[in-house]
Amino acid sequence: MTIVDVAAAAGVSRQTVSxxxxxxxxxxxETLEKVHAAINDLGFxxxxxxxxxxxxxxxxxGFEVNPSGAGRMGHILDGFLVEMTAAAPDHAAHLVTFAPxxxxxxxGYDRLLGTGLVDGFVLGDTRHGDPRPDWLLEQGVxxxxxxxxxxxxxxxxxxxxxxxxxxxxxxxxxxxQGYERVAWLGWPDGSPVGDDRRxxxxxxxxxxxxxxxxxxxxxxxxxxxxxxxxxxxxxxxxKGRGAIVCASDLLALGAIRxxxxxxxxxxxxxxxxxxxxxxxxxxxSLTSLRQPLRPAAEAAWRILASGHxxxxxxxxxxxxxxxxxxxxxxxxxLLPPTLTIRASSTPExxxxxxxxxxxxxxxx
Amino acid sequence: MTIVDVAAAAGVSRQTVSxxxxxxxxxxxETLEKVHAAINDLGFxxxxxxxxxxxxxxxxxGFEVNPSGAGRMGHILDGFLVEMTAAAPDHAAHLVTFAPxxxxxxxGYDRLLGTGLVDGFVLGDTRHGDPRPDWLLEQGVxxxxxxxxxxxxxxxxxxxxxxxxxxxxxxxxxxxQGYERVAWLGWPDGSPVGDDRRxxxxxxxxxxxxxxxxxxxxxxxxxxxxxxxxxxxxxxxxKGRGAIVCASDLLALGAIRxxxxxxxxxxxxxxxxxxxxxxxxxxxSLTSLRQPLRPAAEAAWRILASGHxxxxxxxxxxxxxxxxxxxxxxxxxLLPPTLTIRASSTPExxxxxxxxxxxxxxxx
DNA sequence: CTGAAAGCGCTTACAG
DNA sequence: CTGAAAGCGCTTACAG
Numbered sequence: 004m005t006i007v008d009v010a011a012a013a014g015v016s017r018q019t020v021s022x023x024x025x026x027x028x029x030x031x032x033e034t035l036e037k038v039h040a041a042i043n044d045l046g047f048x049x050x051x052x053x054x055x056x057x058x059x060x061x062x063x064x065g066f067e068v069n070p071s072g073a074g075r076m077g078h079i080l081d082g083f084l085v086e087m088t089a090a091a092p093d094h095a096a097h098l099v100t101f102a103p104x105x106x107x108x109x110x111g112y113d114r115l116l117g118t119g120l121v122d123g124f125v126l127g128d129t130r131h132g133d134p135r136p137d138w139l140l141e142q143g144v145x146x147x148x149x150x151x152x153x154x155x156x157x158x159x160x161x162x163x164x165x166x167x168x169x170x171x172x173x174x175x176x177x178x179x180q181g182y183e184r185v186a187w188l189g190w191p192d193g194s195p196v197g198d199d200r201r202x203x204x205x206x207x208x209x210x211x212x213x214x215x216x217x218x219x220x221x222x223x224x225x226x227x228x229x230x231x232x233x234x235x236x237x238x239x240x241x242k243g244r245g246a247i248v249c250a251s252d253l254l255a256l257g258a259i260r261x262x263x264x265x266x267x268x269x270x271x272x273x274x275x276x277x278x279x280x281x282x283x284x285x286x287x288s289l290t291s292l293r294q295p296l297r298p299a300a301e302a303a304w305r306i307l308a309s310g311h312x313x314x315x316x317x318x319x320x321x322x323x324x325x326x327x328x329x330x331x332x333x334x335x336x337l338l339p340p341t342l343t344i345r346a347s348s349t350p351e352x353x354x355x356x357x358x359x360x361x362x363x364x365x366x367x
Numbered sequence: 368m369t370i371v372d373v374a375a376a377a378g379v380s381r382q383t384v385s386x387x388x389x390x391x392x393x394x395x396x397e398t399l400e401k402v403h404a405a406i407n408d409l410g411f412x413x414x415x416x417x418x419x420x421x422x423x424x425x426x427x428x429g430f431e432v433n434p435s436g437a438g439r440m441g442h443i444l445d446g447f448l449v450e451m452t453a454a455a456p457d458h459a460a461h462l463v464t465f466a467p468x469x470x471x472x473x474x475g476y477d478r479l480l481g482t483g484l485v486d487g488f489v490l491g492d493t494r495h496g497d498p499r500p501d502w503l504l505e506q507g508v509x510x511x512x513x514x515x516x517x518x519x520x521x522x523x524x525x526x527x528x529x530x531x532x533x534x535x536x537x538x539x540x541x542x543x544q545g546y547e548r549v550a551w552l553g554w555p556d557g558s559p560v561g562d563d564r565r566x567x568x569x570x571x572x573x574x575x576x577x578x579x580x581x582x583x584x585x586x587x588x589x590x591x592x593x594x595x596x597x598x599x600x601x602x603x604x605x606k607g608r609g610a611i612v613c614a615s616d617l618l619a620l621g622a623i624r625x626x627x628x629x630x631x632x633x634x635x636x637x638x639x640x641x642x643x644x645x646x647x648x649x650x651x652s653l654t655s656l657r658q659p660l661r662p663a664a665e666a667a668w669r670i671l672a673s674g675h676x677x678x679x680x681x682x683x684x685x686x687x688x689x690x691x692x693x694x695x696x697x698x699x700x701l702l703p704p705t706l707t708i709r710a711s712s713t714p715e716x717x718x719x720x721x722x723x724x725x726x727x728x729x730x731x
Numbered sequence: 732c733t734g735a736a737a738g739c740g741c742t743t744a745c746a747g
Numbered sequence: 748c749t750g751a752a753a754g755c756g757c758t759t760a761c762a763g
Contacts, residue, residue, distance in 0.1 A: 005756055016734055021758060031732065048481035052419035053756035056739045061416065066464075068449045078646075081445040085432045089466040097484065098464050100430075102453040117412035119740090120461065227650040253650055263627065282442075283647055286591040286617055369740055380750055385742060395748065417740035420755045483756090 004047055013041035024049060055119070062096045064307060065112070065121040069128075070102060079279060079294060080127040083149050086300035087125060094304045098125070109138050116144060123307065129153060129161070131195070147306040149299065153195045159334035162302045166196060166278070167203035169292040169340035173248045173276040174207025176290075176342055181350055182246035182274045185213070186237045187220040188230065188258055189250040200250050200278065207248075223254060230257025231264070238265055238273070244350065246274030252281045255289055259347070274348045278340075290348035292340040302336035309334055368411055377405035388413060419483070426460045428671060429476070429485040433492070434466060443643060443658060444491040447513050450664035451489060458668045462489070473502050480508060487671065493517060493525070495559070511670040513663065517559045523698035526666045530560060530642070531567035533656040533704035537612045537640040538571025540654075540706055545714055546610035546638045549577070550601045551584040552594065552622055553614040564614050564642065571612075587618060594621025595628070602629055602637070608714065610638030616645045619653055623711070638712045642704075654712035656704040666700035673698055 010017040015038060022029050023038040030038075041047075055061050066084055084098070091097050099121055103111020112135065115121055123145035126135055129152055136155060139146045148161040177185050187204040190197035201220070208215045218240050223233040234257050237247060249255040255277030262273050269275060270288075277284050280293035374381040379402060386393050387402040394402075405411075419425050430448055448462070455461050463485055467475020476499065479485055487509035490499055493516055500519060503510045512525040541549050551568040554561035565584070572579045582604050587597040598621050601611060613619040619641030626637050633639060634652075641648050644657035 007756085017756095018734060018758085019732095022733085025758070029732065034732085046477075046481065048478065050420070050756050051482045051484045052416045052425065053739090054758080055416035056414070056420055056741085057756080057758045059739065063463075068452050070449055070453050078442070078445075081442075084464065085434055085466065088432050088464040089434050091465075099427075100448065100452040100462050100464060101455075102449065113410075114412065117410065118415045120415045227652075253646075256650060282617075283650075286620060286647075288591075371740085381740095382742090382750060383748095386749085389742070393748065398748085414740050417755090418742075420757085421740080421742045423755065 004045060006047075006049070009038065009041050009045060009047050012045060013037045061120055061122050062094075063099050063121045064096065065101050065115050065124045066098045067111075067124070067127065068100050068102050069105070078281060079296075080149070082294075082296045083127060083300060086296045087303060090297075090300045090304050094308055096304070096307075109134060112138070116142075123147075125149065125303065125307075145307060145310060147303045149303065151195070160306055162299045162306065162336040162338065164294045164299065165337045165339050166200040166292075167206065169278070169342075170200045170203030170248055170250075171207040171210070172203075172340070172342055173278075173290075173292055174204055175211065176344070177246040177248065177274050177276060177348055178207070178211050178213070180246075180274060180348055181244060183243050184219065184241060184245045185274075186241055186245065186247045187215075187249075188234055188237060188247050188254050189220065189222050190254075191222045191224060197250050204248055223257065225251060225253055227253065227257055227260070230254045231260045232257075234258040234261035235264065238262070238267070241273065244272065244274075246276070246348070248276045250278055252277035252279050252284045252289065252291055255291070255347075256283060256287065259287060259289070270346045270349050271351070274350070276342075276348055280343050284343070284345070288346040290345045291343055293343050294340050295338045298338050299336070302333075302338070306334050306336070368409060370411075370413065373402065373405050373409060373411050376409060377401045425484055425486050426458075427463050427485045428460065429465050429479050429488045430462045431475075431488070431491065432464050432466055433469070442645065443660075444513070446658075446660045447491060447664060450660045451667060454661075454664045454668050458672055460668070460671075473498060476502070480506075487511075489513065489667065489671075509671060509674060511667045513667065515559070524670055526663045526670065526700040526702065528658045528663065529701045529703050530564040530656075531570065533642070533706075534564045534567030534612055534614075535571040535574070536567075536704070536706055537654075537656055538568055539575065540708070541610040541612065541638050541640060541712055542571070542575050542577070544610075544638060544712055545608060546712075547607050548583065548605060548609045549638075550605055550609065550611045551579075551613075552598055552601060552611050552618050553584065553586050554618075555586045555588060561614055568612055587621065589615060589617055591617065591621055591624070594618045595624045596621075598622040598625035599628065602626070602631070605637065608636065608638075610640070610712070612640045614642055616641035616643050616648045616653065616655055619655070619711075620647060620651065623651060623653070634710045634713050635715070638714070640706075640712055644707050648707070648709070652710040654709045655707055657707050658704050659702045662702050663700070666697075666702070670698050670700070 006017050006020045009020045013020065015034060019030065019034065020038055023035055027035055066087065088098055101111065101115050112124065124139065126146055126148040127150065129148045129150035131153055133154065136148065136152050136158060146160065151161050151163045152158045174185050185208065187201060189201045192198065205215055221233040221237050223229040230253065234247060238261055247258045249258055255275050258275045259269055262269050267273050275289060277289050277291040280291040284291035370381050370384045373384045377384065379398060383394065383398065384402055387399055391399055430451065452462055465475065465479050476488065488503065490510055490512040491514065493512045493514035495517055497518065500516050500522060510524065515525050515527045516522045538549050549572065551565060553565045556562065569579055585597040585601050587593040594617065598611060602625055611622045613622055619639050622639045623633055626633050631637050639653060641653050641655040644655040648655035
């Protein structure tokens with residue numbers, strides 16, 4: 004079925020059908036109506052390949068998926084892919100997955116681009132030394148990243164979750180629940196995401212008039228036994244009703260194991276807050292920070308729709324501004340996580356045992 | 368850049384370039400060589416939209432992703448999507464993700480199909496009462512399912528993991544490690560996947576000359592506290608060196624908690640085997656059955672390549688045969704999981720503390 | 732506001 | 748084995 008069938012059914016020419024689809028304002032209301040009726044009757048949908056060929060754009064974006072997709076970022080990216088996919092129809096676009104060889108990353112991007120199957124890319128897992136942003140910029144290819152472009156603070160075109168604000172929210176929640184001291188279990192220095200989250204811990208303490216001495220922060224790589232050992236060091240200093248905020252749910256799992264090893268009660272004696280609100284958090288009744296993937300996906304589509312990278316701006320090293328204030332589309336979005344509160348941060352048995360409570364972080 | 372540019376560079380006509388791409392056997396070796404050289408020099412890739420339009424096929428398949436993607440199947444499907452994506456180039460195809468509204472599922476499939484963006488679909492999460500296979504069959508649309516088509520044993524076109532063989536492998540492993548009794552912690556009766564896995568437990572026991580009395584099997588829904596309680600019931604009957612095989616890693620996590628609650632040592636006193644080899648399994652040193660996603664993806668692509676559903680065959684109710692033995696492409700694949708062995712099933716501290724051991728299930 | 736023409740980049744018969 | 752022609756289903760200027 005083609006546009007010609009619709010034209011016949013509606014009693015107009017094929018060009019009029021095309022206009023009804025692409026430039027409806029050019030048509031008489033009555034004509035438009037007739038065409039739409041015919042389209043609905045026939046269940047017509049334009050052939051996308053023909054549109055792509057003629058328009059010389061695909062309205063599609065490549066989304067890299069990674070076979071070694073284990074580890075922390077993997078799961079979050081899967082969720083982000085789902086939300087990007089769900090929001091795609093609102094932007095008359097779609098996503099094509101691809102899996103470049105990791106030792107020929109740019110070649111994989113180049114190849115997909117060469118087929119004309121996509122106009123640009125969605126990048127996840129941005130990292131130090133990431134070769135993709137510079138290459139794409141050079142090629143003039145539109146893209147959006149999920150995660151700040153850490154090496155290039157002068158670039159826009161990213162969406163990210165404000166881990167710092169999130170962790171601060173976790174600290175404030177714990178203090179409000181009556182835990183007297185709040186410690187930090189994070190990753191070793193040097194990971195941009197981890198350092199950002201750790202800063203949120205300090206923010207939360209100082210904003211509440213607490214002081215943080217160095218003994219209240221320990222670090223561990225993303226490994227359960229190390230995390231457990233690190234948390235045990237923390238417990239010795241955490242007299243009275245203390246709590247631990249963690250950079251990830253896995254680290255939080257280590258904290259929980261340490262608490263059990265010391266015959267303490269999770270929540271009642273020691274509070275714990277994790278990050279990412281994974282299945283594990285739900286299974287363990289662990290309070291955890293949840294990344295707002297749907298808003299992030301919507302922001303990412305807006306950035307893609309706003310087209311190419313705008314001129315690099317700002318002083319390198321300075322924080323990218325969230326709002327240019329000039330009426331143009333915002334090309335960065337820093338979104339606050341929400342806190343999913345469960346028994347691990349409730350000193351007394353929670354009043355709402357089954358209901359899940361969510362509290363929105365304010366980004367004042 | 369188009370085929371015309373390549374033709375100019377190679378000093379042939381554009382049709383010859385097209386032939387070099389599509390019917391290389393028609394060309395003189397020398398000519399072919401020249402064209403390939405030009406293609407490489409220019410980094411040419413054919414425009415896919417033009418190919419799709421002319422060939423009247425997309426060589427693309429829709430992959431449904433689900434916003435409520437939490438839960439057990441979600442993660443496995445994410446991994447399957449990745450492997451399908453990685454294998455796609457070998458079949459000159461690609462995947463388009465889409466997220467139909469769940470209360471208008473078929474409409475979502477129909478709509479995507481109508482755009483010509485895809486030729487068919489990859490279905491995950493097959494279930495009782497699934498409306499998709501019948502509809503697709505009716506439409507004559509090619510598809511492959513990840514998971515048997517439980518309601519229609521007469522249909523082929525599926526790949527699945529042999530949970531029954533996998534669990535049997537787990538049982539045999541535990542017995543060989545010296546655990547004297549092996550119990551089952553599974554899901555309530557009635558889920559096809561769960562019932563299949565439970566049958567594997569029985570297989571493993573009877574094949575080794577053990578008998579299974581009903582008290583050695585308990586069930587729990589996919590919830591940690593219920594699983595823990597169920598495992599505790601099991602522990603009372605598991606005198607001596609016993610073990611528990613579980614239908615999922617989450618149930619296994621419940622078993623581990625029960626073991627700790629009873630002051631027993633995981634592995635040393637009580638062995639545990641989970642299913643799916645999730646992050647949690649790795650974090651907890653839990654031996655677990657891993658689904659062979661890469662072979663599954665390859666089999667799925669072969670099925671897609673073999674085209675449409677072959678005539679329904681076999682007697683409904685009889686098990687689908689794995690091999691027609693007639694030289695035709697196999698349109699079903701039942702793949703054995705592998706066992707990732709960790710400390711939870713090793714009575715003595717493992718000899719290879721860091722190395723991960725994998726044992727392949729035989730499907731005799 | 733509506734209709735006839737050209738063309739997006741390919742592939743596939745069809746003559747030579 | 749190679750070259751000229753038609754056409755996949757659209758959109759976009761361009762006359763009327």
